[in-house]
Amino acid sequence: xxxxxxxxxxxxxxxxxxxxxxxxxxxxxxxxxxxxxxxxxxxxxxxxxxxxxxxxxxxxxxxxxxxxxxxxxxxxxxxxxxxxxxxxxxxxxxxxxxxxxxxxxxxxxxxxxxxxxxxxxxxxxxxxxxxxxxxxxxxxxxxxxxxxxxxxxxxxxxxxxxxxxxxxxxxxxxxxxxxxxxxxxxxxxxxxxxxxxxxxxxxxxxxxxxxxxxxxxxxxxxxxxxxxxxxxxxxxxxxxxxxxxxxxxxxxxxxxxxxxxxxxxxxxxxxxxxxxx
Ligand code: SAM
Numbered sequence: 001x002x003x004x005x006x007x008x009x010x011x012x013x014x015x016x017x018x019x020x021x022x023x024x025x026x027x028x029x030x031x032x033x034x035x036x037x038x039x040x041x042x043x044x045x046x047x048x049x050x051x052x053x054x055x056x057x058x059x060x061x062x063x064x065x066x067x068x069x070x071x072x073x074x075x076x077x078x079x080x081x082x083x084x085x086x087x088x089x090x091x092x093x094x095x096x097x098x099x100x101x102x103x104x105x106x107x108x109x110x111x112x113x114x115x116x117x118x119x120x121x122x123x124x125x126x127x128x129x130x131x132x133x134x135x136x137x138x139x140x141x142x143x144x145x146x147x148x149x150x151x152x153x154x155x156x157x158x159x160x161x162x163x164x165x166x167x168x169x170x171x172x173x174x175x176x177x178x179x180x181x182x183x184x185x186x187x188x189x190x191x192x193x194x195x196x197x198x199x200x201x202x203x204x205x206x207x208x209x210x211x212x213x214x215x216x217x218x219x220x221x222x223x224x225x226x227x228x229x230x231x232x233x234x235x236x237x238x239x240x241x242x243x244x245x246x247x248x249x250x251x252x253x254x255x256x257x258x259x260x261x262x263x264x265x266x267x268x269x270x271x272x273x274x275x276x277x
Contacts (some may be wrong), residue, residue: 001029001031001111001112001113001114001115001116001117001160001161001164002031002032002033002034002115002116003031003032003034003115003117003118003161004034004035004074004076004115004116004117005034005035005118005119005120005150005195006034006035006036006038006067006070006071006117006118006119007035007036007037007038007109007120007149007150007153008038008039008062008091008119008120008122008148009036009120009148009149009150010035010036010037010048011152011223012150012153013033013037014156017033017154017157019067020093021161021162021167021168022158022161022162024167025161025162025164025166025167028094028166030166030167030277031161031164031167031183033157036070036073036074038066038067038070039066040065040070041065041066041067041069041073041270042161044122049061049062049066050062050063050122051063053124053204054081055098055256057124058088058124059123059124060123060124061120061123061124061125061126061127061128062122062123062125062126062127063127064130065130067119067130067134068130068133068134070245071092071134074117074141075127076090076092076134077117078133078134079092079133079134080133081138089113089114089115090113090114090115090116090117090136090146091110091113091115091116091117091137092114092119092132092134092135092136092137093117093118093119093135093136093137093139093156094119094121094131094135094137094138094139094149095118095119095120095121095128095138095139095140095141095142095149095152095156096121096126096131096139096140096149097143097144097145097146097189098138098140099137099138099139100137100138100139100154100156101137101139101140101141102140102141102152102159103179104159104178104243105179106139106180107156107159107160107163108163110156110160111160111163113256114212116156116160117147118153118157119134119135119149120148120149120150120152121149122147122148122149123147123153123163124198131220134176134262135219139152139156139222140152141155141156157235161252169202174201177203177205178203178204179202179204179251180201180202181201181202191224191276201250201255201256202251202254202255202256203240203241203243203255204243204244204247204248204251205240205243206235206236206237206239206240206243207239209221209224220233223235237261237264238264241264241265241268242268245265245268245269246272252265255275
């Protein structure tokens with residue numbers, strides 16, 4: 001997969017993709033990340049990329065012409081002029097606080113494509129005509145305002161890249177993390193016992209522990225030490241439900257829950273209501 005990032009701060013990305021899984025994926029030739037300096041597509045002495053907003057008001061706006069020229073420099077035409085092949089393999093994404101939420105489901109959709117083009121806004125944002133003419137989707141990484149789209153672009157690259165075949169050591173592991181799909185499907189016909197040792201199934205992941213078994217007076221839960229794998233899976237499922245209920249109850253609405261899960265959830269709700277843990 002190829003990622004093209006348009007930014008006024010290409011140096012921002014100098015170290016960010018040099019670590020861990022992302023670095024290995026690049027080194028193995030599974031992904032390419034190209035950054036494009038927006039200022040290289042200006043033609044005045046000051047390399048101006050922004051201008052005042054029509055209608056007045058605060059701040060500056062990234063100009064349409066350099067953005068269009070930058071996109072054209074690597075073959076991205078306005079949507080109306082794109083070939084069917086480009087349309088089905090490429091997405092041009094505007095990072096924006098006003099965008100659709102970027103979720104794991106969106107990351108999974110994007111991971112099926114060959115190429116993502118990411119436009120990083122700055123100041124008050126990007127001239128809206130770039131969005132209308134060139135962008136397939138506006139994505140927001142959360143309900144807060146960043147000073148630029150660069151961090152958001154890096155988040156999208158990281159989350160999408162790790163879903164590509166061959167990037168993670170264990171290909172299945174992306175399915176079995178928080179927001180994963182696999183366990184939800186499986187647990188529905190396995191009486192609430194998730195298949196995976198790492199599973200989340202549309203819920204949040206369960207807590208993880210490693211040695212030592214005791215740390216600052218806190219012992220690892222006994223279930224994890226006793227080697228009974230069915231019990232361990234049941235404990236993990238209960239923890240997934242508990243964590244999701246506590247931190248992201250909205251996810252429970254779309255999770256696939258078994259009768260066993262629902263019983264566990266009611267029991268957890270009851271312990272929370274009574275102030276127990
Ligand atoms: N005027 C904009 C607003 O009120 O929504 C905020 C612009 S922000 C200061 C500058 C740039 O940061 C945006 O153009 C966008 O590219 C990026 N940005 C800010 N928040 C973001 C978010 N939550 N998700 C993705 N990109 C974001």
